[in-house]
Amino acid sequence: MDSSVQDFYNQEIAPAEPAPVPEIAPMGKKRKQGKLENIKELGQIEIPSPPNHIHFVSIVGQIEGHLTLPPQNKTTKYEHIIPQLIAVEQNPQIEGVLMVLNTVGGDVEAGLAIAEAISSITKPTVSLVLGGGHSIGVPVACSANYTFITESATMTIHPIRLTGLVIGVPQTLDYLDKMQDRVVNFIVAHSKCSQDTFRELMFRTGELARDIGTVVLGSDAVKHGLIDEIGGVAQAVRKLEQMIEERKGGGKLH
């Protein structure tokens, strides 16, 4: 072994200085503390942000309903998203909304609430399905003015189901049908997909292993008219910027 290498191994190692303990900032220094928290919790530094006129909404994991889900679920909480959307409508600095979905569905009522809130905003909204937008994620994705899906993303379209006690009476079926109509009508009203096509996708057999319904791939979602265009982050942002410009110029939303 080279002598310099031996020297390297034989040298005495000075005891490491104890790492400085980060001071916990008092209440007034929230910003600094936020940065520290970011490094500790997420391993990321805070990137200086220029003033942004796009509000970003991410719909991830389960869309949580009126019951708090156990902690193994990643959830999107409607009680936080809905006031944010009201703020978006009111705040003159925000000119558009970009919504990114990677969701496995969840509560029908909460999902429809978010979808209706998005669709009733007067500012331009663009949604992008990355990964997946399943079940109740479908109406949420359709609710934006213009919608994108990535090539590899999927949407599972299948009949809704009841949880908990189900009473075996004909009324149960009527109720389920009514709930299904709420979702189907919303999707048909907010996308180019026809009622018949959507119901056909929903009740198709032989495609899902343990359910009836369809897994719709990105390009098929566009073909069926559920989503407007195949695209990724760049296309979605560009489209939103373009819609914001059109709106500023007095142009009409499509």
Added chain:
Amino acid sequence: MIYWTPLDLDAVFEGWDDVQTNLLETEYDGLLLQVEPLEQGKARVVRLISGNPMDYLRPDLAPGSVISY
């Protein structure tokens, strides 16, 4: 309640019974928050209770963020 998801509902609702209910209401920066207390005077935000929609745009008050109180 209608849960509509391709996931197995057993997996979603697993541990339903032992969801902890140790939540506090605290005032932070003049706003009412429902929090889950952590160690050393810190708490994780569960819910913001405010009538001003602009408060919901603050990232430090989003559910899941940690505050000192």
